[in-house]
Amino acid sequence: MTPALLDASALRARLNEPGLVLLDARFELGDPDAGGAAWRAACIPGAHFVDLDAVLSDHTRPASEGRHPLPDIGTFRAQLGRFGIGPQSQVVVYDAGSSAMAAARAWWLLRLAGVPQTQVLDGGFAAWRAAGGEAAQGVDVQAAEPLDANWPQLPQRVVDAQAVRGRDASATLVDARASERFRGEVEPLDPRAGHIPGAVSRPFAENLDAGRFKSPERLRDEWQALLNGRAPEDAIVYCGSGVTACHHALALAHAGLAAPRVFAASWSGWTSDPAAAAVAVGA
Numbered sequence: 001m002t003p004a005l006l007d008a009s010a011l012r013a014r015l016n017e018p019g020l021v022l023l024d025a026r027f028e029l030g031d032p033d034a035g036g037a038a039w040r041a042a043c044i045p046g047a048h049f050v051d052l053d054a055v056l057s058d059h060t061r062p063a064s065e066g067r068h069p070l071p072d073i074g075t076f077r078a079q080l081g082r083f084g085i086g087p088q089s090q091v092v093v094y095d096a097g098s099s100a101m102a103a104a105r106a107w108w109l110l111r112l113a114g115v116p117q118t119q120v121l122d123g124g125f126a127a128w129r130a131a132g133g134e135a136a137q138g139v140d141v142q143a144a145e146p147l148d149a150n151w152p153q154l155p156q157r158v159v160d161a162q163a164v165r166g167r168d169a170s171a172t173l174v175d176a177r178a179s180e181r182f183r184g185e186v187e188p189l190d191p192r193a194g195h196i197p198g199a200v201s202r203p204f205a206e207n208l209d210a211g212r213f214k215s216p217e218r219l220r221d222e223w224q225a226l227l228n229g230r231a232p233e234d235a236i237v238y239c240g241s242g243v244t245a246c247h248h249a250l251a252l253a254h255a256g257l258a259a260p261r262v263f264a265a266s267w268s269g270w271t272s273d274p275a276a277a278a279v280a281v282g283a
Helices: 008-014 036-041 071-083 103-113 124-131 161-165 216-227 245-254 266-272
Strands: 020-025 090-094 120-121 172-175 236-238 259-265
Touching: 008 124, 008 172, 008 266, 036 236, 071 103, 090 103, 090 124, 103 245, 120 124, 161 236, 161 259, 161 266, 216 245, 236 266, 259 266
Parallel strands: 020 090, 090 120, 172 236, 236 259
Antiparallel strands: none
C-alpha cells in the first residue's frame, strides 16, 4: 500500500516524475472562493485545483446527506479523467497546511474511487514553501483527451444514519469536531448542538503536532487507547459535514491501522433527519 503521507523534500525530488499528478484542495469554510483564489495566485507548479464544493461534494443531494454530500462516484471519476487521473495514477494532494481543508477529503475520495497510489503532502503548501519549493500561478488545464479508465470495484467504507443507529458494541463512534462542539457548548454551523449518542470525542487536530501529522507510532498508541481493544475497521468516524472525518481516516492509514468506516453525512445530516436526530450534550 502506498504510504498515506509524503513530505515536502520527497515531493521536490519527485516533482518532474512522469505521470505524477498534483491536486490543490485548499478551502476555507468562511470564504468558499478563497481556495481557488489562493491556487490561482500561487500553487505547486502543475497542480490542478479541486474545489470542495464543486468537485468533492454534490450540493444537489438532500440535506439528510449533510452539508458536503458525497459526489456521485461516476461523476467524480469523470472529473479525475479530465485531470488525466486513472486507477494506476500516482497522485499527491495538498491544502494550506493541516490536511483538514480539504486534502484529507480529496485523498479519501480518490482512494474510494479506486486510485490507491494517492498521498497527502504533510504540512501542505506551507510545508512546501518552507522547504524551498517553487510556486507558480494556477492554470486550469485539462487533458486533451479525458481518460476513459476501467475502474475497479472497491469495498464500500461509507455508512449512513441507519447503520450508525444500528451499530453494535464492536463499533467505536468517533467525533472529529472540536471538543466544545461535541459537548454542545457552541454550534457555529449546524442548527442543533451536541453529538450523536454513544460517540467519543477526538478532535482531528489531535492527529497533528505543530501542523504536521504525529509519528505513526504515536498515532497508533493514541488510537488503540481510544478504541480500547475494538478493531479500527469497525470504527465509524464523523464530523460536521463529512470533511474533517476523513482526517481521522488519513491518520489511521498513516499509523498503519485498518481503515475506519466514514459516516459521510455526519452531524449536519444526522440532525436534519427526523428518524435519526437523537442528540446528546455534555462530555
